[in-house]
Amino acid sequence: MINEGSCWASASGKVFLVLNRVELDGHVWIYYRDYRHNTEDEVQEYSCYEESFVERFHELPECPKER
Numbered sequence: 001m002i003n004e005g006s007c008w009a010s011a012s013g014k015v016f017l018v019l020n021r022v023e024l025d026g027h028v029w030i031y032y033r034d035y036r037h038n039t040e041d042e043v044q045e046y047s048c049y050e051e052s053f054v055e056r057f058h059e060l061p062e063c064p065k066e067r
Helices: 050-056
Strands: 007-009 015-024 027-034 045-049
Touching: 027 050, 045 050
Parallel strands: none
Antiparallel strands: 007 015, 015 027, 027 045
């Protein structure tokens, strides 16, 4: 199961933070955003089915530390 607040990475190494896991009409949606950003205007948020999410990303043992 994908947990809110967990961090996941793409094959290219980009890290994402899971915001919400929502079930709608028999599908589980994952809402996530770029883990690092400079201002609120730069935040990129995304969503996709849970099945697609786990095919595209792998979970990190912990979120990276802020620099």
